[in-house]
Amino acid sequence: MVFLTGDCHGNFRRFSRRYFPEQEVMDREDCIIIAGDFGGVWANTPEEAYWLDWLEQRPFTTLFVDGNHENFHRLDTFPVRTWHGGNVHQIRPHVLHLMRGQLYEISGKTFFTMGGAKSHDVEDGILNPADPDFLERQNALKRNGRNRFRVLGRSWWPEELPSDGEYLTALETLYRENWQVNYVVTHCASTRIALTMDRHNEADDLTNFLEMVERRLAYEYWFFGHFHDNRVIDQKHILLWEQIIQIL
Numbered sequence: 001m002v003f004l005t006g007d008c009h010g011n012f013r014r015f016s017r018r019y020f021p022e023q024e025v026m027d028r029e030d031c032i033i034i035a036g037d038f039g040g041v042w043a044n045t046p047e048e049a050y051w052l053d054w055l056e057q058r059p060f061t062t063l064f065v066d067g068n069h070e071n072f073h074r075l076d077t078f079p080v081r082t083w084h085g086g087n088v089h090q091i092r093p094h095v096l097h098l099m100r101g102q103l104y105e106i107s108g109k110t111f112f113t114m115g116g117a118k119s120h121d122v123e124d125g126i127l128n129p130a131d132p133d134f135l136e137r138q139n140a141l142k143r144n145g146r147n148r149f150r151v152l153g154r155s156w157w158p159e160e161l162p163s164d165g166e167y168l169t170a171l172e173t174l175y176r177e178n179w180q181v182n183y184v185v186t187h188c189a190s191t192r193i194a195l196t197m198d199r200h201n202e203a204d205d206l207t208n209f210l211e212m213v214e215r216r217l218a219y220e221y222w223f224f225g226h227f228h229d230n231r232v233i234d235q236k237h238i239l240l241w242e243q244i245i246q247i248l
């Protein structure tokens, strides 16, 4: 069984038995895939460790592509291993980060993954704690009720958008597969789709890359998150948020 859902932002209550009773008949071979903004690897607090252990104790395997709201520096500290044909960061033995530009074979179906997205909740700026006037600027923003800012290395990381190397890895994977996969799982959407949304509706390098992939790749379904809605965009593109859907 393979289920998919959208942004969690560190809140995993939807995976409790109450909201996700399907787990009664699931085992470790069965997966749930989160389409980015997992948020469970963030501030390295005891509470966070509790929830990661809680996820590990679920009867299924939890998989996630990264979104924009992830602590990328902490994600990078976890060991990389191969899982179902692609690279993963192992957060817990059954809580795995599906890395960028990878392909996994699950239940005879191929999944191409490409995490990342540009943060748009930063209208008030990105502050650098190394700047001498950091605290002053942060306090001034808070005083003026302007809280749409993020702090470099604490709540925002430049790695939210893929590097050249990650784009290259993605292309190598797609060429290897002759531009044919069963499913695509990303956090962001192609430019074409992003521009139809009422939030985060701007083009950037990643949305343009995904648009190129969308035009060239043969696939059955493309699942993504980021835009905080549950919506069938068209026959192939499914936007996920809190809803959990079963695809296999």
Ligand SMILES: [Fe+2]
Pocket (backbone or CB within 6 Å): 007, 036, 037, 067, 068, 069, 117, 187, 225, 226, 227
């Ligand atoms: Fe997001």
